Amino acid sequence: MTLDQFTRGDEQIARRYEYEDGSVLAVDFGTASTDADVDVVDGTVIVVDGDDQYEFELPDGAADAHTFIRNGVLTVELEGNQ
Template sequence: MDTQQFAGGNERFIRRYEYDDSWVIAADTGLDDESLDVDIVGTTAIVVAETGDRITETELELPGEDASAETKNGVLTITVQK
């Protein structure tokens, strides 16, 4: 397993794990699950976060097309099959 970790200016972490059969991207958003929406289009994950009256959209380039996303307790997990 290979791991990479990135921290943004607000100390939120994004980690990428590489396994034999998949990549897993995990991001601690600090938001409740109802405030996050994720759409996967081709090799791009579009993450929309709603905080109060502000909506933020972020695009993540994925290493493949066979991807799924889920949120649980403010952690966004995207799994991409190799």
């Protein structure tokens, strides 16, 4: 997963956190993005935020990804080591 596509200036902050039992990707779209939607289709995370759409592939072996958006923050939780 690349975080570069999410850091278009100072408004968006993207971070990846690694843990023993998995990893977490967090992207702050800001408070104006509270109506954004997220879905996972065939190993691709798709985020639709107004007229903008973002897509990125999950790493190989990431069969179980949990995604959600709260208060403009996208969270992708991946189980296992990616």
